């Protein structure tokens with residue numbers, strides 16, 4: 001009985017062959033063109049949004065930054081002590097950040113923010129330019145801040161929930177930012193003198 005059933009379906013295929021003559025085909029291709037244009041527009045808007053998300057880069061060397069921070073804290077850096085691994089938000093995953101921070105904070109964060117993960121000895125940094133422009137800070141001085149927390153934990157065995165830890169980190173972060181600004185001013189002055197003498 002099966003062959004009969006399949007034959008009985010054949011007439012149903014006729015309208016399909018006739019489709020190019022119907023006005024519906026114009027409507028369908030019009031819809032396709034609109035869908036394609038919409039897709040292209042969405043793609044353009046999305047890629048523009050990605051381009052607008054400017055990212056900061058670290059300009060200073062982590063070792064010399066650590067030396068500055070350690071001197072400010074009167075800590076002697078032990079070369080055998082492992083340095084923290086630095087993760088930039090644009091190059092890591094929220095899942096990894098959550099896993100690192102949830103036991104320490106007691107909740108699962110929704111976004112990657114600047115933090116020192118004690119158990120995994122990692123530093124996470126939000127590298128979105130917009131944040132630093134708004135806060136008048138730099139990615140470098142944020143790393144200096146987290147390096148203070150690293151030294152507080154690994155060398156002084158302090159508990160980061162202690163408010164004095166955050167106060168010390170902010171103070172040294174500010175000192176480091178001013179130090180960098182001073183260095184930049186010296187470099188500009190030196191270039192100016194060189195140009196005058198040549």
Ligand SMILES: [Zn+2]
Nearest residue numbers: 145149166169
């Ligand atoms: Zn802090």
